[in-house]
Amino acid sequence: xxxxxxxxxxxxxxxxxxxxxxxxxxxxxxxxxxxxxxxxxxxxxxxxxxxxxxxxxxxxxxxxxxxxxxxxxxxxxxxxxxxxxxxxxxxxxxxxxxxxxxxxxxxxxxxxxxxxxxxxxxxxxxxxxxxxxxxxxxxxxxxxxxxxxxxxxxxxxxxxxxxxxxxxxxxxxxxxxxxxxxxxxxxxxxxxxxxxxxxxxxxxxxxxxxxxxxxxxxxxxxxxxxxxxxxxxxxxxxxxxxxxxxxxxxx
Numbered sequence: 590x591x592x593x594x595x596x597x598x599x600x601x602x603x604x605x606x607x608x609x610x611x612x613x614x615x616x617x618x619x620x621x622x623x624x625x626x627x628x629x630x631x632x633x634x635x636x637x638x639x640x641x642x643x644x645x646x647x648x649x650x651x652x653x654x655x656x657x658x659x660x661x662x663x664x665x666x667x668x669x670x671x672x673x674x675x676x677x678x679x680x681x682x683x684x685x686x687x688x689x690x691x692x693x694x695x696x697x698x699x700x701x702x703x704x705x706x707x708x709x710x711x712x713x714x715x716x717x718x719x720x721x722x723x724x725x726x727x728x729x730x731x732x733x734x735x736x737x738x739x740x741x742x743x744x745x746x747x748x749x750x751x752x753x754x755x756x757x758x759x760x761x762x763x764x765x766x767x768x769x770x771x772x773x774x775x776x777x778x779x780x781x782x783x784x785x786x787x788x789x790x791x792x793x794x795x796x797x798x799x800x801x802x803x804x805x806x807x808x809x810x811x812x813x814x815x816x817x818x819x820x821x822x823x824x825x826x827x828x829x830x831x832x833x834x835x836x837x838x839x840x
Contacts, residue, residue, distance in 0.1 A: 592771075593690050593807055595664045595831050599748065599767040599774055601625050605649075610634070611642075613649075619739060620654040621732055623835065627659035633666050636675050643679070647839060658836040665829050681834040685812040689825040690772075693801040696824065698791035704761075706796040709751035714744060716760040717753045724779045749776070750800075754793050762789050766797060773801045775808040794823070 602614030602625035610632050616625035628646060639660070646658055658681070662668060668676065668683075676683055709717045718737055725733040744751055754762035762780040766773055775797060780789050797806055810817040812830060821827065 593805060593828055595688055595829060597772050597807060598809060615649060617653040621735055623657055623659050626650060626655050627661060629661045630663050633663055636672055656838055656840050658839055660834050662832045664831045668832060676834050681836045683834055685830050685832045686809045687812045687817055687830045688809050688828040689820050690805050690807045690828050691825045692805060693798040696794055696798040696806060698795050700788040700791050702788045702792060704789055704792040705755040706793055707753055709753050713753060717751055717763050720760055720763045720781060723781060754789055762793055764793055771804060772807050773804040
């Protein structure tokens with residue numbers, strides 16, 4: 590677990606370029622998906638470098654129909670005051686993610702709720718998508734439609750195992766699992782609002798533990814979201830953080 594870093598987190602975008610300072614993800618087939626089109630810095634940029642990079646990324650994104658700018662700063666490094674001022678002055682939104690990990694044997698909840706957790710197949714993909722659309726809707730109709738089409742067309746062949754939970758016959762929760770040699774990442778984890786705080790999420794996480802095969806379970810949480818407090822109470826270990834800046838609607 591001590592070797593887990595943000596580099597273990599799955600990147601859905603296409604790696605366009607990598608050098609000593611950054612990785613550039615550019616995915617023309619998914620232009621409006623933020624996490625498929627952004628830069629990850631390996632070293633903290635100077636203000637001058639970041640301003641230049643804004644112009645370069647803007648040109649790249651506009652060329653493929655992306656309407657946002659997004660940069661992730663190096664793991665466990667906080668932008669200095671000068672860079673923070675520039676971020677604010679240029680109307681970027683600043684946020685941060687936190688990485689958590691737990692071993693499968695420690696993820697064991699005592700719950701009596703009757704929930705059926707299954708892998709998603711052609712037979713229940715529409716149930717999965719009905720929940721996905723609830724969580725995608727706040728990001729706009731274009732994102733909802735594009736992300737739904739991508740999942741429907743690619744879910745059989747993509748790098749994720751998709752999971753759905755039923756309470757009786759009602760689909761109530763979904764999550765994605767991304768497996769590597771040493772880790773299994775929980776992503777896209779959500780329970781419908783009317784069914785939250787009933788232990789359904791705990792049952793779903795217990796299911797992950799049964800299929801992890803000794804892999805370390807990892808996930809990222811919004812640093813300002815109260816969900817991270819829940820993960821700590823459940824036994825997850827905090828690993829690291831990374832800051833991100835986002836600007837929407839650049840055209």
